[in-house]
Amino acid sequence: xxxxxxxxxxxxxxxxxxxxxLPAGVATWSGWVGLGERTGFGLxxxxxxxxxxxxxxxxxxxxxxxxxxAAYALGAWLNRSPRISDGTxxxxxxxxxxxxxxxxLGQVAYHLLEVxxxxxAPWEVTTAVSALPVLVLGMGAGLSHMISxxxxxxxxxxxxxAVPVDVSEPAQPGPDDAEAARAVEDLIAWTxxxxxxxxxxxxxGEVRVLDPVxxxxxxxxxxxxxxxxxxxxxxxxxxRQLKKELRIGQDRAAQVQAYLSALVDRREALAVTP
Numbered sequence: 409x410x411x412x413x414x415x416x417x418x419x420x421x422x423x424x425x426x427x428x429x430l431p432a433g434v435a436t437w438s439g440w441v442g443l444g445e446r447t448g449f450g451l452x453x454x455x456x457x458x459x460x461x462x463x464x465x466x467x468x469x470x471x472x473x474x475x476x477x478a479a480y481a482l483g484a485w486l487n488r489s490p491r492i493s494d495g496t497x498x499x500x501x502x503x504x505x506x507x508x509x510x511x512x513l514g515q516v517a518y519h520l521l522e523v524x525x526x527x528x529a530p531w532e533v534t535t536a537v538s539a540l541p542v543l544v545l546g547m548g549a550g551l552s553h554m555i556s557x558x559x560x561x562x563x564x565x566x567x568x569x570a571v572p573v574d575v576s577e578p579a580q581p582g583p584d585d586a587e588a589a590r591a592v593e594d595l596i597a598w599t600x601x602x603x604x605x606x607x608x609x610x611x612x613g614e615v616r617v618l619d620p621v622x623x624x625x626x627x628x629x630x631x632x633x634x635x636x637x638x639x640x641x642x643x644x645x646x647x648r649q650l651k652k653e654l655r656i657g658q659d660r661a662a663q664v665q666a667y668l669s670a671l672v673d674r675r676e677a678l679a680v681t682p
Contacts, residue, residue: 491561642672
């Protein structure tokens, strides 16, 4: 027998569903039609006065309506599309289960009537069976509208991810930038002397500088420490470099670059102060 397991990259064979559906369809069809005939369903003329020769046995509406809706609701319940809301999926779940239970009860009622050779069903069974077409119509229309509403609803954008802030300890200078690190320390000490007591750049605290330096935040402070060697040489990182290395957006990178540029301008201004 053919292997029914899912092969790599291939969906399972669907032909077994046909073998399952054929006997189940024959059994449910005969059961619903037989029950319908015992509960008042039968031949009617849907177009009287227009086409009197046309007759339809209304008992066929039971298997078509109940079993078709059960399959329809089951498919909506098990659909994994993210566009289908939880409310729609929940309605499909319980209505599918309810339809399957009604289908089982209908088959049980028919076979009991058949075994006990009763030509007419009790009034309780007749009442329940008579309400099924209207019930199925309401559930089917409701589920269809709910699915259509979900599929045509505007997609809700995902919330913007938080901008990561690099608050890690700054990298310690290596042999190559030891001279630049000493120059920065000398610059801070010299700035402290000539500016009349302006506090030097703290390790990880808030940086207070003169205008026109933009308002300082944690990202700017971290960037000042991270690029201290470049700033000591009068160089400013590009916006592209800031975006890539600090993992920030375009606007934030421009703000950080303006802050670093103001630090360099202040350094040069203090350097020429007599």
